Amino acid sequence: MAFSQAARDWYHREIAGIRDAGLYKEERFIHSLQDADIEVEFPAGASPARVINLCANNYLGLSSHPEVIAAAHEGLDHRGYGLSSVRFICGTQDIHRELERKLTAFLGTEDTLLFPSCMDANAGVFEAVLNEQDVMIADRLVHASIVDGMRLCKAMQDTYKHADMGHLEEKLVEHQDKRFRLIITDGVFSMDGDLAPLDQIVALAEKHNAMVFVDDSHASGYIGKTGRGTHEHFGVLGKIDIITTTLGKALGGASGGCVSGRAELVEMCRQRARPYLFSNTVAPVIVSGALKVLELISASTERRDKLEENTRYWRNLLTDAGFDIKKGSSSIVPVMLYNAKLAQDVARDLFVEGIYVIGFFFPVVAKGQARIRTQLSAAHDKHHLDRAIAAFIKVGKKYDILGKTKAEVIATYGN
Amino acid sequence: MGDTMDEMERTILEYVAKEYLEEDDDREVTVDTPLISGGIVDSFSMVSLKCFLEKKYGIQIPDADASADAFDTVSSICALVRRFRPN
Numbered sequence: 094m095a096f097s098q099a100a101r102d103w104y105h106r107e108i109a110g111i112r113d114a115g116l117y118k119e120e121r122f123i124h125s126l127q128d129a130d131i132e133v134e135f136p137a138g139a140s141p142a143r144v145i146n147l148c149a150n151n152y153l154g155l156s157s158h159p160e161v162i163a164a165a166h167e168g169l170d171h172r173g174y175g176l177s178s179v180r181f182i183c184g185t186q187d188i189h190r191e192l193e194r195k196l197t198a199f200l201g202t203e204d205t206l207l208f209p210s211c212m213d214a215n216a217g218v219f220e221a222v223l224n225e226q227d228v229m230i231a232d233r234l235v236h237a238s239i240v241d242g243m244r245l246c247k248a249m250q251d252t253y254k255h256a257d258m259g260h261l262e263e264k265l266v267e268h269q270d271k272r273f274r275l276i277i278t279d280g281v282f283s284m285d286g287d288l289a290p291l292d293q294i295v296a297l298a299e300k301h302n303a304m305v306f307v308d309d310s311h312a313s314g315y316i317g318k319t320g321r322g323t324h325e326h327f328g329v330l331g332k333i334d335i336i337t338t339t340l341g342k343a344l345g346g347a348s349g350g351c352v353s354g355r356a357e358l359v360e361m362c363r364q365r366a367r368p369y370l371f372s373n374t375v376a377p378v379i380v381s382g383a384l385k386v387l388e389l390i391s392a393s394t395e396r397r398d399k400l401e402e403n404t405r406y407w408r409n410l411l412t413d414a415g416f417d418i419k420k421g422s423s424s425i426v427p428v429m430l431y432n433a434k435l436a437q438d439v440a441r442d443l444f445v446e447g448i449y450v451i452g453f454f455f456p457v458v459a460k461g462q463a464r465i466r467t468q469l470s471a472a473h474d475k476h477h478l479d480r481a482i483a484a485f486i487k488v489g490k491k492y493d494i495l496g497k498t499k500a501e502v503i504a505t506y507g508n
Numbered sequence: 509m510g511d512t513m514d515e516m517e518r519t520i521l522e523y524v525a526k527e528y529l530e531e532d533d534d535r536e537v538t539v540d541t542p543l544i545s546g547g548i549v550d551s552f553s554m555v556s557l558k559c560f561l562e563k564k565y566g567i568q569i570p571d572a573d574a575s576a577d578a579f580d581t582v583s584s585i586c587a588l589v590r591r592f593r594p595n
Contacts, residue, residue: 231552233550250555252552252555254527455547
């Protein structure tokens with residue numbers, strides 16, 4: 094037997110080590126549609142509890158929108174369930190190209206290529222457009238999928254301190270001997286919720302002859318006046334050379350992602366990006382739903398405007414209550430607790446109070462930076478946020494963290 | 509320790525402080541401070557350090573040798589550089 098007892102024992106020890114380190118991940122079973130109110134079975138076997146969801150990437154509240162669901166049904170009826178093929182054999186329908194054209198128009202780029210996910214887009218893009226003559230210079234807090242994609246690419250890797258433009262400029266100067274320089278950043282950083290200063294990044298790129306890559310997964314659909322993303326927010330539409338983003342968050346929340354940008358770079362991905370070449374096409378039902386999402390958000394900014402108002406309201410509620418939050422304007426609002434156990438305890442108590450949030454700690458965030466990440470949605474109404482803040486205050490009082498500085502929280506709980 | 513620190517240790521320590529510590533970070537970093545297991549350098553930002561060492565000392569460190577253990581302290585980094593530096 095190839096899977097010997099010794100092998101089994103080794104894996105048991107490894108999994109026990111993950112548990113002992115407090116890093117064991119457990120799924121929580123949701124018995125409802127994705128929405129502001131959901132029914133969650135936790136722990137496994139418990140009766141589902143109705144809770145307010147403050148941890149979904151459902152920024153525009155479109156994950157269960159009736160028009161999106163109807164469009165997906167129509168796609169299922171008219172284009173089928175699956176295509177049983179990669180794109181370049183027999184996996185491209187008219188609607189795939191239509192979605193790519195509409196994403197191109199929405200993002201303000203030259204062309205777009207769909208991928209099964211943004212993780213796949215990031216895994217494939219760097220290797221497809223760069224080689225050993227080039228250098229990739231990435232913000233240190235970019236998403237894990239970018240880190241993995243960079244590791245698959247033969248270009249030299251370098252990093253700069255998070256959002257530190259002076260440090261980035263030093264690196265751009267240092268690497269002038271390379272053929273191409275590619276600056277790599279998230280648009281909205283997933284754990285801190287802050288925005289990359291794309292206006293300054295583009296200025297540095299122009300000054301030092303570099304290209305710019307932005308993963309806008311946590312921005313597409315709601316950041317910027319018409320929701321086009323971080324580049325719209327900073328007034329640099331048309332100046333980002335490569336944008337990757339997802340259909341799995343604000344844009345319907347199902348799955349799928351894309352590389353969008355300069356026509357030649359997108360074409361290189363079509364020819365060479367391995368996750369595009371060797372994995373199945375995006376299912377017609379997803380494409381049809383995404384087309385409806387783009388139609389809805391292009392017709393009206395009502396949902397992103399409501400999300401913006403919800404975000405402002407929630408940030409004010411938390412600040413007024415005395416919580417220590419990361420400053421910013423995105424709909425990711427981290428409540429800083431610094432201590433990993435405290436973050437887990439507070440999240441557990443909030444669940445009992447009917448609020449679903451998750452505590453994040455090292456290695457997902459830096460040591461001593463444990464937090465609860467709250468995320469707003471256009472599906473939230475004021476009453477959701479009023480109930481949520483009442484629960485946060487109740488739990489905050491229990492742990493005596495309201496109005497406390499970082500140093501005071503660390504003095505009590507450690508970091 | 510300061511008395512026995514050699515030129516390479518001093519150069520790498522200076523680089524680590526400049527490259528990885530924020531201005532308001534008052535942590536003291538010595539040749540024995542755990543950089544990766546201590547949360548100062550992560551496996552991703554470690555590429556900057558590898559890049560610096562290769563340029564500064566004119567060496568190529570194979571990925572297989574650029575392990576988190578080998579990069580965990582300035583002492584171990586110096587040992588690694590000396591392995592690959594031509595005599």
